Amino acid sequence: MNTSATHARRLGKWGLYFWLTTVMIFALLSPQRVAMLGETTKNMYFHVSMSFTATIAFLASMWFSIQLLRTKNLDFDLKADAAAGLGLLFNVLAMITGAIWARFTWGQFWNWDPKQTSIFILLLVYLTYFVLRSAIESSEKRARLAAVYNIFAFPSVIFLYFVLPRLVGGLHPGSDKGDVNPAVSGTTDPMIRIFLYSTTFGFIALFFWLHSLRYRQLKLAQAVEERIALRSEHAFQTRAVKTLEHV
Amino acid sequence: MIEFLTAYPLYTVLAVVLSIWTGLFIYIYRLDHKLSKLESMLGEASQRETN
Numbered sequence: 261m262n263t264s265a266t267h268a269r270r271l272g273k274w275g276l277y278f279w280l281t282t283v284m285i286f287a288l289l290s291p292q293r294v295a296m297l298g299e300t301t302k303n304m305y306f307h308v309s310m311s312f313t314a315t316i317a318f319l320a321s322m323w324f325s326i327q328l329l330r331t332k333n334l335d336f337d338l339k340a341d342a343a344a345g346l347g348l349l350f351n352v353l354a355m356i357t358g359a360i361w362a363r364f365t366w367g368q369f370w371n372w373d374p375k376q377t378s379i380f381i382l383l384l385v386y387l388t389y390f391v392l393r394s395a396i397e398s399s400e401k402r403a404r405l406a407a408v409y410n411i412f413a414f415p416s417v418i419f420l421y422f423v424l425p426r427l428v429g430g431l432h433p434g435s436d437k438g439d440v441n442p443a444v445s446g447t448t449d450p451m452i453r454i455f456l457y458s459t460t461f462g463f464i465a466l467f468f469w470l471h472s473l474r475y476r477q478l479k480l481a482q483a484v485e486e487r488i489a490l491r492s493e494h495a496f497q498t499r500a501v502k503t504l505e506h507v
Numbered sequence: 508m509i510e511f512l513t514a515y516p517l518y519t520v521l522a523v524v525l526s527i528w529t530g531l532f533i534y535i536y537r538l539d540h541k542l543s544k545l546e547s548m549l550g551e552a553s554q555r556e557t558n
Contacts, residue, residue, distance in 0.1 A: 281529075284525065480546060
């Protein structure tokens with residue numbers, strides 16, 4: 261095992277721990293407020309970063325799918341699978357945190373605001389990816405079809421997260437005229453933007469770590485499955501030989 | 508300590524959030540370590556079989 265790489269990885273993990281810890285302390289104790297939101301301004305650092313991380317996860321998933329089609333290396337299929345799964349997780353976390361926040365600022369958990377509607381559609385789009393995967397028996401065929409679906413799914417992320425909510429009026433900031441950026445804009449306190457981008461960076465790093473864990477677990481499961489298949493084939497052959505010897 | 512936390516309730520929230528994050532971090536860190544062990548075990552086993 262390459263020890264310097266192991267050291268670098270360990271340093272990265274602890275670096276992530278101290279980064280997110282520090283950012284959480286500063287973000288939670290910060291005095292900055294958006295007038296309308298009051299104390300819940302701080303939710304922005306956690307809720308918005310969830311959907312940013314989901315976007316990066318879906319982007320990574322599409323990237324691995326492209327690599328799969330280019331190289332035919334099935335490892336990229338596992339990587340795309342792991343990234344899409346985590347994208348779904350962060351997507352759901354964004355929905356839940358948003359709903360809790362909405363209860364106290366908009367009056368009810370779910371309002372079918374353009375962003376709530378589009379994040380729900382995204383959930384269905386990526387659930388379909390997994391339904392499609394589970395429906396195909398052969399691993400090569402599954403990898404190729406899922407990759408093609410995944411590549412076509414990502415543009416819908418861009419449209420549903422970033423384009424549609426800017427086109428129609430809604431409850432999220434940015435839906436009203438003049439304020440172009442849904443999360444933060446030029447008029448937002450620069451410290452709020454720094455906190456938001458810092459937590460987002462931390463959660464994206466966490467995504468890549470979780471992604472490597474999930475990929476390695478899928479890879480291990482595959483190796484174990486192969487060994488079991490090999491062994492049962494071997495057992496079948498010895499049994500066949502014994503039967504033949506009897507005859 | 509108790510007076511301080513009563514005066515500034517936000518620090519209680521901070522303590523809760525940081526405890527959760529620390530707990531999850533340690534869990535993920537150990538999971539990573541366990542996966543590495545499993546990988547090397549499987550690697551050794553398949554090496555023994557090919558020899």
